[in-house]
Amino acid sequence: MTISIKLARTVKDLLMMAQTEYFDSGHRTCQGCESAMVLRWVAKAAGPNTIVIGATGCMYVANTTYYTTAWALPWIHTQLSGTGSAVVGTAAALKALMEKGKLPNEKINVIGICGDLGCADAGLSEVSNAMTHTKYNFLILMYDNESSANTDIQETTMTPFGALTTFSPSGKQVRIMKYRWKKNMAAMMAVGHPEVRYVATAIASDPIDLYNKVKKALEIGGPTFIHTLDPCPKGWGYDPKYSHEIGKLAVETGIWPLFEIEDGKFRLTSTSARIASGEIKRKPVKEYIRRQSRFKHLTDGDIEYIQRKVDEMWEKWLIPGLIPLTKELPYPEVTKASTK
Amino acid sequence: MSVSALETKRLEAVLKGDEEVEVVGTGTDAVAYALMLADVDVTSAYPIRPYGGVMQTVARLIADGYMKAEYIVAAHEHDQFEIVKHASAVGARTFVGSSGVGWLLAIEAIVAISTDRYPVVALIGNRALDDPGAYGVEHNDALMVRDVGWLLVWVDTAQEALDTTLIAYRVAEDPRVMLPVGISMDGAFLTHSEHVFKIPPKKKVQQFLPPYDLGNRKLHPSNVISVAPQVNEDWVTEIRKQMDEAMKNARKVIEEAYRDFAKIFGRDYGNPFVEPYMVEDADVVMVGMGTVSKPIKEAVRRLRAKGERVGFLRIRWFRPFPTEDIIRYLSGVKVVAVVDRDYSFGSPFDGGAVFTEIRSALYETDHRPLMMNFIGGLGGREITYNDAINMFNMALEAARKSKVEQRVIWYGVRE
Amino acid sequence: MKRYLGNLDKPEERVNRALEAYQSLTKLREVKPGEGLPYKYEPPHLPGWKDMMIGGAIPGLKPNQRNPYFTGGTAKHYRPVINFDKCIKCSLCWEYCPDSVFDVTPDGYFNPALAYCKGCGICAEVCPVPDTIIMVDEMEFEDGYGKFLDEYRAWKENREAYRKWFESLLPKAQVISVRKR
Numbered sequence: 049m050t051i052s053i054k055l056a057r058t059v060k061d062l063l064m065m066a067q068t069e070y071f072d073s074g075h076r077t078c079q080g081c082e083s084a085m086v087l088r089w090v091a092k093a094a095g096p097n098t099i100v101i102g103a104t105g106c107m108y109v110a111n112t113t114y115y116t117t118a119w120a121l122p123w124i125h126t127q128l129s130g131t132g133s134a135v136v137g138t139a140a141a142l143k144a145l146m147e148k149g150k151l152p153n154e155k156i157n158v159i160g161i162c163g164d165l166g167c168a169d170a171g172l173s174e175v176s177n178a179m180t181h182t183k184y185n186f187l188i189l190m191y192d193n194e195s196s197a198n199t200d201i202q203e204t205t206m207t208p209f210g211a212l213t214t215f216s217p218s219g220k221q222v223r224i225m226k227y228r229w230k231k232n233m234a235a236m237m238a239v240g241h242p243e244v245r246y247v248a249t250a251i252a253s254d255p256i257d258l259y260n261k262v263k264k265a266l267e268i269g270g271p272t273f274i275h276t277l278d279p280c281p282k283g284w285g286y287d288p289k290y291s292h293e294i295g296k297l298a299v300e301t302g303i304w305p306l307f308e309i310e311d312g313k314f315r316l317t318s319t320s321a322r323i324a325s326g327e328i329k330r331k332p333v334k335e336y337i338r339r340q341s342r343f344k345h346l347t348d349g350d351i352e353y354i355q356r357k358v359d360e361m362w363e364k365w366l367i368p369g370l371i372p373l374t375k376e377l378p379y380p381e382v383t384k385a386s387t388k
Numbered sequence: 389m390s391v392s393a394l395e396t397k398r399l400e401a402v403l404k405g406d407e408e409v410e411v412v413g414t415g416t417d418a419v420a421y422a423l424m425l426a427d428v429d430v431t432s433a434y435p436i437r438p439y440g441g442v443m444q445t446v447a448r449l450i451a452d453g454y455m456k457a458e459y460i461v462a463a464h465e466h467d468q469f470e471i472v473k474h475a476s477a478v479g480a481r482t483f484v485g486s487s488g489v490g491w492l493l494a495i496e497a498i499v500a501i502s503t504d505r506y507p508v509v510a511l512i513g514n515r516a517l518d519d520p521g522a523y524g525v526e527h528n529d530a531l532m533v534r535d536v537g538w539l540l541v542w543v544d545t546a547q548e549a550l551d552t553t554l555i556a557y558r559v560a561e562d563p564r565v566m567l568p569v570g571i572s573m574d575g576a577f578l579t580h581s582e583h584v585f586k587i588p589p590k591k592k593v594q595q596f597l598p599p600y601d602l603g604n605r606k607l608h609p610s611n612v613i614s615v616a617p618q619v620n621e622d623w624v625t626e627i628r629k630q631m632d633e634a635m636k637n638a639r640k641v642i643e644e645a646y647r648d649f650a651k652i653f654g655r656d657y658g659n660p661f662v663e664p665y666m667v668e669d670a671d672v673v674m675v676g677m678g679t680v681s682k683p684i685k686e687a688v689r690r691l692r693a694k695g696e697r698v699g700f701l702r703i704r705w706f707r708p709f710p711t712e713d714i715i716r717y718l719s720g721v722k723v724v725a726v727v728d729r730d731y732s733f734g735s736p737f738d739g740g741a742v743f744t745e746i747r748s749a750l751y752e753t754d755h756r757p758l759m760m761n762f763i764g765g766l767g768g769r770e771i772t773y774n775d776a777i778n779m780f781n782m783a784l785e786a787a788r789k790s791k792v793e794q795r796v797i798w799y800g801v802r803e
Numbered sequence: 804m805k806r807y808l809g810n811l812d813k814p815e816e817r818v819n820r821a822l823e824a825y826q827s828l829t830k831l832r833e834v835k836p837g838e839g840l841p842y843k844y845e846p847p848h849l850p851g852w853k854d855m856m857i858g859g860a861i862p863g864l865k866p867n868q869r870n871p872y873f874t875g876g877t878a879k880h881y882r883p884v885i886n887f888d889k890c891i892k893c894s895l896c897w898e899y900c901p902d903s904v905f906d907v908t909p910d911g912y913f914n915p916a917l918a919y920c921k922g923c924g925i926c927a928e929v930c931p932v933p934d935t936i937i938m939v940d941e942m943e944f945e946d947g948y949g950k951f952l953d954e955y956r957a958w959k960e961n962r963e964a965y966r967k968w969f970e971s972l973l974p975k976a977q978v979i980s981v982r983k984r
Contacts, residue, residue, distance in 0.1 A: 063894045063907070073903045073919035074870020079878060080923035084901040096866065097609045101474065112617030116872040120864040122607045124477055125616035126470060127496050133462065133470030137430065138607075140458035140471070141480035144429040148456065150599075151479065156609060174470070177463035255898055281923075289924030289938075292899050505858030566857060605860050612863035619859065626852035627859055634857070 053267045055260040062259060066092035075111040075118035080288025082278040082295060083107050083163075083191045085252035090159065090189055091121060093262035098157040099138055103171065104128040105163030106198035107191060128166045131188060132174030135160035135271075139184035157266045158186035164206035165196045168233050179241040179271045187265045187272045190233060193280035201283040205231050208303075209357075210350055211342040213283070218345040229357070234275040235370045238309045246272040248308035248317075249369070253279075253295030257318040261308055268310070277304045285341025297336040300328075302358050305369030314367055324368065333358055398587070399424075399454050408586045408653075415578035416441035418546035418585050419511055419571070422553035424455040425593040429480035432460045432471040436490040437523055438575035439513030443485070465490040469497035469508075476506035477607045477615065481557065481600045484508060487575060488515030491529045501568050502537030502631070504616055507560030507600070508568040509553065514678070514729075515575045516767045524768015525575040527677065527730040531706075531741050537631045539569040539638055540707040542677040544663075546583035549573055551655060554593060558645045561600050564637040572706075574729075576768055577679040588653050596652045638708050661710030663702040666692060667717050670699030672783045673757075675718070675746060676727040677703045680771055684727070687776035698780050703742065711749045718746070719753035722787040725760040725779060727771070727799075737761075739796045758792050764799035775799065823977065830942045840947050869919055875902070876948045879922025881938035881977050883915050886969050887958045889935040896926035896936060908955055917949030924977070937969075937976035 056062050070091035077084040087107060091100070100123045102108045108125060111118045126134035139158045145151040160178075167175055167190040175188055195213050196202040203215040208230050212218060216225035238247035246265045250258040258276065265272035279295045281288040298304040299319045306320040315321070322328045333355045337343045346354075364374045398409045402425070413421075419442045423431065433443035449455040458475075462468035465486045472482035486494060491512055501508050512530045516522040530540055539559065543549045549571065556569040573579055607615060619627070642660050650656035657663075663681070666688050667673050674684050681702045691698045701717050703710065718724050728740025735744050743761035750756055762779050765771045779799065786792045856862075864870065883896075890912055897905040897913045904920045905913040915926075927936040946952055958965040 059894055059898060062898060067907060068866045069903045070866055071903070072864060072867065072869050073916060074873045074875060075902070076873065076875060077901060077921075079921045080925055081901045085899070088901065088903055099478070099607055099609065109618050112614050113873050115617055115619050115623050115861055116870050117614035117617055117861060117863055118870050118873075119614050120612060120866045120868060122609060122612050122863060123614045124474065124607055126474065127466075127500055129466065130470035130474075130497065133467040133497075134474040136460060137432070137471035137474030137476075138478055140460055141430050141475035141478045141482075144456075144458045144475075144480055145478070148427075148429065150429075151608070173463040174467045177467060181460070252901075253899075287924070289928045291901070291923065292925050292929055503859065605856065605858060612865075613856075613860050614863050616859040617861060622849055623855075623859075626850075626855055629852040630855065630857050633852075 053263055055263060056256050059256070062256060066259060068092065070094070070096065070098075070120045071111070072118055072120060074116070076113040077106070077110040078280075078282050078288070080281045080291040081110070082252045082280065082291050083193055084111070085255070086189070086191050086258065086276045086278055087111065087161065089252065089255050089258050090161070090262050091119075093259045094121070094157045094159055094266060096121065097155060098159060099124075101126050101131065101134040101138060101158070101160045103131040103134075103160070103162040103166040105166050106193070107161060107163065109198050126160070129171035129174055131160040131162035131166060131171050132176070132178035135186035135188060136178045136181050136184055139186045143184060160186060160188045162188065162190055163197070164190060164192040164194060165204045168192075168206050168231055169204050175237075176240065179237055179244050179273065182243045182270045184271065185269045187262070187274065190273070190275045191278050192233070192275060193278045193283055194230075195280065195283045197280050197283045206233070209354060210346050212345065213342070223345060224350070232372065234273065234307075237273040239371065241271075242312070243270070244272065245270050245311050246309065248274045249304065249306055250274055250276045251295045251299060251304060251306065252276065253292045254299065254306065254318050257306060264308070264310065283342070285344070286339055290339065294336070294339060297331065297339065300331045301333045301336045302330040302362055303333055303336060305361075307369050309370075314370055316369070320369070323362075330362065402587045402589050403454065406589050406591060408588045410584060410586050412582055412584050413546065414441060414580055414582055415543075415546045415549045415573050416511070416513070416580075417445050418550035418583070419553050419573075420445035420449060421587050422550045423457075423483050424449050425588065425590050426481065426554060426557050426597055428455070428457050428483045430458045430460070430472060430475035431483045432462050432468040434462045434465055434468045434486070434490065436465070436487045437513070438515060438579040439485045439487040439490075439511055441579055442511055465494035466497050469494040469501060472508050473497060473501045473504065473506055476501075476508050477504070479600065479602050479606045479608070482508050483510070485511030485513065487513040488529045489518045492517065492532060495532065498533055498538070499536045503627070505566040505605075505631070505634070506568065507557070507566055509556045509560055510568065510570050512570050512572045513575045513579045514572050522767045523575065525577060525678070525729060526766055526768070527572065527741075530570055530572045531730055533570065534707055534741070537567055537635065538707060539565075539567055539635075539705070540572060541569065541705050542572045542703065543578070544679060544681050544702065545585070546578070547585040549578070550585060550587065551649065551653070551657075554597060555642075555645045555649055558597050559638060559641050561598075562641045563603065565634050565641050567631070567634050567638065572678065574679040592652050596648060635708050642705060642708075659713060661703070661705045662713045662717065663704060664717055665700040665702070667699035667701055669697055671697045671722040671787050672725065672780060673699045673701055673718060673721045674725045674727060674776070674780065674783070675701045675703065675742065676729075677706065677742060678729065680727055680729060680765060683771050683773040684776045686773035687780055690773070691777065691780055696780070696784060698784070706742075709745060709749065714746055714749045715753050718750060718757060720755040721757045722790070723760060723783045723792070724750075724757045725762060725783040727762045727764055727779070729765045731763055731766070737795055739763075743796070758786055758790070759795065760786060760792055761796045762799040763796065769800065827940065827942070830940065839945060869916065874918045876918040876920055876950065879920055879948060880941055881922045881924060882917060882941055882944065882949055883920065883922075883924075883926050883936050884939050884969060884972055885913070885915065885954055886935045886937070887912055887955065888962070888966060889932050891932055893931060895929045895931065899925050899929045901925070912955055914953065914955035917952050917954075920949070927977075934973060934976075937973060939972045939976050943972065943975055
């Protein structure tokens with residue numbers, strides 16, 4: 049079943065459709081914060097009939113500051129790992145109260161916003177549990193700035209290979225402390241929870257894509273998940289004015305594939321779709337990596353390794369961006385041998 | 389598994405009729421029936437003994453259509469408590485619970501529930517903390533939250549468990565209080581033992597328990613608020629002070645609730661905070677919480693028959709602490725012996741938590757009694773009436789000598 | 804110096820950075836008492852515990868209402884100055900501003916609320932028309948952090964004066980990413 053909602057096609061559409069701000073100026077985010085951009089566009093896409101839940105993380109500390117708020121939507125804090133629980137609790141309560149006639153029956157969006165530390169690390173079991181509660185409608189949005197950015201830029205599992213953080217510096221004895229490869233959260237949510245009807249990746253430097261994805265996720269119902277990659281000037285080490293450009297490069301180099309999975313159908317979107325179709329060529333990852341000081345200690349060999357991994361994802365994976373298995377699966381041969 | 393025909397008849401009677409119905413069930417069953425009567429909207433379950441029984445009964449009541457609530461099986465206890473916290477924030481009446489280490493795993497969310505002022509009611513099936521893993525009762529799990537704004541009450545019978553659950557919602561949701569309540573129930577001794585108790589009719593419960601109303605704090609698109617934004621030192625003291633005031637208000641609200649309860653249901657608990665048993669003219673008064681009252685009351689009866697002037701005081705509400713009642717009943721007594729089913733290593737005089745608090749409450753009185761402390765019944769070890777008699781004899785000897793030889797006694801510990 | 808930097812990785816950017824740093828140093832001067840905007844410190848009146856909502860709750864904003872209690876505009880080192888004459892109303896600045904600073908004017912221009920602008924410079928980077936949004940060092944201004952400055956109104960009131968002012972600032976503007984030019 050396809051959903052019929054009005055999606056934005058151009059920048060002008062966004063201006064026409066989403067001029068009202070629900071997450072407005074007066075938050076304490078850093079200069080050039082792309083996570084704030086994500087929140088801004090999510091709030092615009094969701095509209096006024098929405099309850100927002102914000103887990104501890106930089107977007108908690110920054111967007112409600114010193115007993116003030118930047119939200120024009122009802123907003124509540126949840127503990128670092130509580131996003132999955134909070135959205136389930138909120139959605140369940142709305143359902144119960146509406147069914148019992150204690151609240152007027154209407155569609156209220158429930159959005160849980162969590163960072164990579166709160167979602168992919170601390171709150172993974174709650175989020176995973178939430179994704180199985182198909183009778184409740186909510187969206188979990190993971191803003192991923194690839195570090196624990198509010199507490200001095202520490203390593204999380206979502207920090208990319210080799211990146212410098214205060215927990216993974218580069219020293220004389222150990223050059224690369226972050227040796228682990230980043231988790232693929234959107235894929236985990238989609239593949240591990242087959243009943244979930246909408247999972248997507250997005251980026252703030254493509255607001256049309258982000259806006260449409262949030263709209264779809266909220267429209268389709270049930271538990272949904274969106275993973276955004278948010279360039280962080282402070283954590284990644286670049287001039288804040290390049291936030292938009294770094295984000296674009298993440299997509300253009302293929303490091304961050306934009307995709308959506310709607311009712312089990314996988315689809316690359318926007319720039320990533322054009323890369324897959326051959327319309328544009330993937331840029332070398334070096335262009336992205338050399339722009340950020342968190343990668344300054346990487347050698348050309350390291351970058352080649354990263355390039356190889358990205359190439360592998362685009363050329364060898366069963367589904368690029370989603371399923372990190374190569375197409376040379378052993379089982380067809382085994383089957384052949386046994387049937388002979 | 390469906391509710392038996394007999395139970396069906398009885399449940400329909402309480403849901404539709406005007407009369408209370410007598411049933412046999414465990415302490416956790418009694419709480420489950422109270423939740424049915426209170427029309428709880430959202431509840432969250434995660435298995436751990438001994439609290440788990442209540443959720444099994446609730447599940448059965450929902451499956452058979454006697455209760456309508458969102459029943460959410462959580463990923464773990466932290467998940468459980470976060471779920472109800474947020475359900476409560478949008479205006480749903482909620483129930484949750486846990487035991488021992490499960491309760492402790494949830495402690496981050498537990499504290500946020502009280503600081504965010506959501507009137508969640510929780511059952512704590514008291515259980516010893518790990519390690520090593522043990523099922524038996526100890527009160528340290530509930531006592532972990534004694535300082536963070538949870539109202540704590542210990543119940544003694546299944547009937548009291550049912551009634552206290554209804555009272556708990558009334559007190560917690562009162563605008564003067566708006567704090568969560570933890571109902572403590574001794575693991576195994578009460579959670580899993582069968583009792584005869586009466587289920588009141590739902591009509592009377594509706595009369596007793598007004599609908600849950602968060603007022604201007606309800607999280608809804610029609611009421612745009614931000615709850616618990618990041619604050620600095622400019623605000624924290626004031627937020628804590630509000631909780632302090634709410635906890636103080638709770639004493640009055642609890643009294644009112646018990647008074648109304650007696651009026652509507654005809655069951656009068658007398659003093660809501662403590663249950664005095666033959667304390668008038670007593671030289672020695674034993675103090676305890678929970679099911680330890682049974683053997684101690686038996687010991688009191690037997691010793692009284694021999695002419696010893698002994699009595700027992702059961703503490704029901706531990707938070708807010710019944711300071712005035714403690715002073716009223718215990719000041720002027722020769723010896724007060726506190727039975728602690730808990731420990732508080734390194735505390736003043738190395739006593740238990742209840743002992744320490746009672747001692748503190750009695751400091752201001754003119755006639756301070758001698759004080760003894762028995763740490764006993766840990767990990768679910770039984771305290772029999774013979775044990776209680778032994779304890780009384782030690783306390784009586786101290787009363788005769790007007791001197792306490794050994795202040796804190798680990799009762800029954802193997803040397 | 805230029806030659807030294809030119810041999811390193813990312814030469815243009817390094818040269819730009821060095822230039823920026825040099826410029827900012829040459830602009831430093833001593834501030835004397837009595838200079839700047841008249842300002843009287845008024846300690847904020849904070850409510851007592853009886854007047855606060857319980858549970859740490861506070862009233863939210865209305866749609867399109869900016870946070871009245873926290874602006875953040877003091878964070879900026881550079882401020883966007885807009886040449887409305889050249890603006891093609893593409894809306895990219897409005898779209899990409901993480902701080903929702905740009906107000907849409909009735910005739911379709913985008914006017915920055917400088918009190919809330921943190922000066923990240925994304926708007927100047929994404930603006931497709933050269934020298935339309937320029938980032939100018941805050942040291943050039945003595946009006947606080949632009950708290951009371953309404954660039955669009957100034958332009959509407961006197962286009963000629965505004966154009967002159969803009970042109971005087973243009974040479975002092977921060978060097979925009981070289982690749983774009």
